[in-house]
Each structure stands twice: as structure tokens, then as C-alpha cells.
Amino acid sequence: MAAPAQAPAQSSGPFLKNSIIWEKKGPLPVWAWALIVLGLVLAVTMWRRNKKASDTTTDVGNALTNQAAPPIFIMPQGPAPNVTVTVPAAPPGGGRPGPPRNPKPPTNLRQEDNPPVWTDSVRLSWDPVPGATGYAIKDIGSGKVTPVGAVDSTMIGGLIHNGSYFFQIAAKNAQGALGPYSAQITAHTKN
Numbered sequence: 001m002a003a004p005a006q007a008p009a010q011s012s013g014p015f016l017k018n019s020i021i022w023e024k025k026g027p028l029p030v031w032a033w034a035l036i037v038l039g040l041v042l043a044v045t046m047w048r049r050n051k052k053a054s055d056t057t058t059d060v061g062n063a064l065t066n067q068a069a070p071p072i073f074i075m076p077q078g079p080a081p082n083v084t085v086t087v088p089a090a091p092p093g094g095g096r097p098g099p100p101r102n103p104k105p106p107t108n109l110r111q112e113d114n115p116p117v118w119t120d121s122v123r124l125s126w127d128p129v130p131g132a133t134g135y136a137i138k139d140i141g142s143g144k145v146t147p148v149g150a151v152d153s154t155m156i157g158g159l160i161h162n163g164s165y166f167f168q169i170a171a172k173n174a175q176g177a178l179g180p181y182s183a184q185i186t187a188h189t190k191n
Contacts, residue, residue: 116191
């Protein structure tokens, strides 16, 4: 009896259908290939940047102004260049400067349309806070907070006709910290 014919041996590389990876997990998804390509592009970019930096010889002055590649510091022969370093002054009382302070609450929060003009909204205005980058208006009854930009008035809508609403306002600084809320006011919608 003749021996059965055997299939030709195939490479067991990871990209062939008879590989262990293919049999256990299936082909790589598109997102995995995208990550592989992205990693290769970043590696080649960093290699080129480092090669470019090592191919050019610069002195300390050029290295500090060259922003295309990380600076390469080569110690010059002779005296060191004059360098002026400015250190910010310590706050009164010494120590480190503290975190930015929260802004003060806006003053003179008022209903601009008094007597009421709209049945479903009110227009509020206030005296702006110097340095404020925005404000948060709080409807005390519902607890809803409405963020607004660096303005000094806004419309609050979605209210019920002939209703009374209580509002407060707080200022926001450049770091996004919200200051304390102002005293509350009562605003009314039209009947």
C-alpha cells in the first residue's frame, strides 16, 4: 500500500493563515495595524530628528535657539558666556506664591427686564468682576447651574410663566476656579 501524500510544509510565520496567531485569535483588526504603523512612523521620525541633531555641530548659543531638535550642548573653549537669570520675587511675608485666588463674587445681580417682559425667560445682568473669564448662574430652586462667558448679562430661558425664581452668580478665573456665589435675587416671568 502506498503512503498517503503529505501536504508541502509551510512557514509558520505570524502572517499566514495556518499560524498560531491566526488559529487562536484570528487576523489582527484594522485598529491594531493602525497602531503598529503609527508606532513605526513615530520611531522613524524620532530617529531622523536625532540623526539630524547629531549630524550638525552647534555651539551653545545655537543649541538654545534651535527648536527643531533637542538642544545639544557642546562646552565651548574659553570663558563662559554672560547669562542673566531673572527670579520672580517672593510674595510678601516670604515663602512660595500660593495657588491663584478665587475671584470675588459679582455685585449688583439684577433682573434687567423689570417689570417682566417674557413669559418663559428672564434677563439677568451684573457688575463684571475684573479678571473673570466667565460666570456661573445658579437657579437656587432647581439647583441648575448655567455657565456663561465673560459677559455682563444673559438670558435664562425654559422658565414657567408667572413664576418667581431665585438666582445667584459666581465668577470664574483663568484657571477655571469658581469663586463664591453672590447674594440671591428674585426674578419674575410675565403672566
